[in-house]
Amino acid sequence: MPPVLPTDPSPPGSPPHQTRIVCYHQTHYHNKSYVSILPLLAPECGVTHVIIAAIHLNSSPEDITLNDDPYDAEKHHILWQECKQLQASGIKVLGMLGGAAKGSYARLDGHTERFESYYAPLKKMIEYASLDGLDLDVEEPMSLPGIIRLIDRLKCDFGQDFIITLAPVATALQLFRPHLSGFSYFDLEKAFGKYIAWYNTQFYCGWGSMHNAQDYEKILTCGWDPKKVVVGVVTNPANGNGWVPDDVLCDTLSELMDKYQGMFGGIMGWEYFNSVTTTTEPEEGPWCWSRLMALLLRPEVLV
Secondary structure (H helix, E strand, O other): OOOOOOOOOOOOOOOOOOEEEEEEEEEEEEOOOEOOOOOHHHHHHHHEEEEEEEEEEEOOOOEHHHHHHHOOOOOHHHHHHHHHHHOOOOEEEEEEEEOOOOOOOHHHHHOHHHHHHHHHHHHHHHHOOOEEEEEOOOOOOHHHHHHHHHHHHHHHOOOOOOOEEEEOEHHHHHHOOOOOOOHHHHHHHHHHHHOOOOOEEOOOOOOOOOOOOOHHHHHHHOOHHHHEEEEEEOHHHHOOOOOOOOOHHHHHHHHHHHOOOOOEEEEEEEEEOOOOEEEEEEEEOHHHHHHHHHHHHHHHHHO
8 A cells, every 4th residue: 555645735716726837957157158148037938936056065154156156156147137027927947956966965965063163154145146045956865854853954044935846766665776865755745745846857867757647656656746747858958868758748748637627736847957848949948848747737828
């Protein structure tokens, strides 16, 4: 029998569920040119959330970087300015902590004094960037008490509207399957799920696939709420193994939308700067991927 997980964390009177279109943005400069996210302001893109990657906690507690540079470096000023424009339009902007570069979560785990020394500068960074939330991409061992403590502090410090998401590989939401995070996502959801908005679930790099709906269905048979499982795909074959052609991906997503009407969690794309579709024209840009997803998942924005 699958474990019993909360089926609807939304309190009475909360707004209806919104199918999400989430863009990760890590490559902020390409070929020495800044990659603007302002095209995502176009209503036909239907983007609901942009996640700025990747925040790293380094060996010295005060040394927090966005990719390879201090988060407040001059090169990032234009990025944070554009983020504010997205926020003013209603798009939520989160930061991604962690990812493939290990160390951030090891530094936040363990005894209280160590946690506090690394958490305080992280809090300062979130305030500096005026982030709407934090995406916890735990790709290294971390204890369950450690991840709960981090989520609890974020909610205490930034309020209940602060968005907490996690980014597990697809097998982490299936029973008795290997994954990258150390702790059990089932135990986390049962203990603290009411504070977690959704899971940006990675269906690529061998952890799952969107060539059909089977891997998504495996997750739901384990008791997960479809509203909290956002499908994660790579937006370009160069971004990781497991890229799915548009026609196949759209068929799979259409099947899920039809089956889970009003309950499907949405889609996230890794990553924005080189997103492509099979019909992208040379003069068009990476926003075309979001536009295709909106056509399928959020047609109301095109009216």
